[in-house]
Amino acid sequence: MRPASEALIVIDLQADFCPGGALAVAGGDGIVLPLNALMDEFATVVLTQDWHPAGHRSFASSHPGQAVFATVTLPYGPQTLWPDHCVQGTAGAAFHPGLRTDPAALILRKGMNPGVDSYSAFFENDRRTPTGLAGWLADRGITALTLAGLATDFCVAFSALDAARLGLAVTVREGLSRAIDLDGSLAARRRAMAAAGVVLAP
Ligand code: VGL
Ligand code: ZN
Numbered sequence: 001m002r003p004a005s006e007a008l009i010v011i012d013l014q015a016d017f018c019p020g021g022a023l024a025v026a027g028g029d030g031i032v033l034p035l036n037a038l039m040d041e042f043a044t045v046v047l048t049q050d051w052h053p054a055g056h057r058s059f060a061s062s063h064p065g066q067a068v069f070a071t072v073t074l075p076y077g078p079q080t081l082w083p084d085h086c087v088q089g090t091a092g093a094a095f096h097p098g099l100r101t102d103p104a105a106l107i108l109r110k111g112m113n114p115g116v117d118s119y120s121a122f123f124e125n126d127r128r129t130p131t132g133l134a135g136w137l138a139d140r141g142i143t144a145l146t147l148a149g150l151a152t153d154f155c156v157a158f159s160a161l162d163a164a165r166l167g168l169a170v171t172v173r174e175g176l177s178r179a180i181d182l183d184g185s186l187a188a189r190r191r192a193m194a195a196a197g198v199v200l201a202p
Helices: 028-041 133-139 152-165 185-195
Strands: 006-011 044-050 071-074 077-080 104-110 144-150 169-178 199-201
Touching (some): 006 028, 044 152, 104 133
Parallel strands (some): 006 044, 044 104, 169 199
8 A cells, every 4th residue: 555645647538539429548547456456556536537517618519510520719728629428427428438447536527627628636727726636635644646637648647737837746557548639649648748748658
């Protein structure tokens, strides 16, 4: 067991991000079993769940004439347009059926604001609106995080970068994460994470 100051955060291991899902990440289901095993090492496990209302502003379907994976400018900045995914209460928004959820002390839902996306588990994409996770971790004396899940170059990376900025020690388990890799996004986010002091581990 690791020290109580460490937490494992499993990002968005949901059906829609796994093969067969609406925004499938290649190999997304392949990390479920090793992550289940890794949970036993941590006294604190957090799961995050992308949890959008129908018609969310990050969906290409909400922008007539725009294609999936295009980038538009929203009031808070650039936003990639995604296929409809992780709609609250749908089968696609559920965790992968093989993922252990019993060890989780917290299941954090994000992306619920209809007009603002939230890749990071800490701040919405306006980079200002907190989810409350920073305070939850601080209250419990947690100072070091291990992050893994889906997708490496979006929700895992944004969460890792925010956590590092907040002063937490962050390790991303790349071998227990899978990437979307849109227009070189994986290489860019790996560089950004390394520059921010995030430890990229297998
Ligand atoms: C994610 C795109 C849209 C993720 C969530 O979990 O990485 N990516 N919503
Ligand atoms: Zn989403």
